[in-house]
Amino acid sequence: MVTSQHKLLMSFCVLLLTGCLFPAMWGKPGYGISIDVSMLHKDAVDSVRNALIAEGFELRTGEDFNWKRDFSYSKYVSTASKKVDHPYINLTLSYEKGQFPEQMTSFSIGLGNEWEGQHPQLKQEMDRIADIIISILRGSVDEENITIERKAIGPPF
Secondary structure, X not given: OOOHHHHHHHHHHHHHHHOOOOHHHHOOOXXXXXXXXXXXXXXXXXXXXXXXXXXXXXXXXXXXXXXEEEEEEEEEOHHHOOOOOOOEEEEEEEEEEOOOOOEEEEEEEEEEEOOOOOOHHHHHHHHHHHHHHHHHHHOOOOHHHEEEEEEXXXXXX
């Protein structure tokens, strides 16, 4: 026997599964950019890190392994703060140490906001920061050696 409670529960499940409820859970509300370079001089890495600090990024963590370094940064975007719940840009920077002290390999940057990155102000800020980083990298390596990917990210991961 199907009661009104069962009908309500079934309707809720159907709406949830078809994406009518909680569309942010089923869509890709975020935005992310990845930048990769196979080999880079240490001075370019330092220039990128200095540019991030100048742009208001705060270093959250920095780990130094025997062969690799990983850094995590975060930036609060005040222009979007009243319109979004997560007005932050998260950025990771990593590279492997090369054969020589001034040589870095597998340089990689990932920046984004997986929850609300499609918000125009956050997306514009991420694109602007990526353009600054790319400009710095172009001063050290040929453009064909820089891989850039811009895409929608977020739940479901």
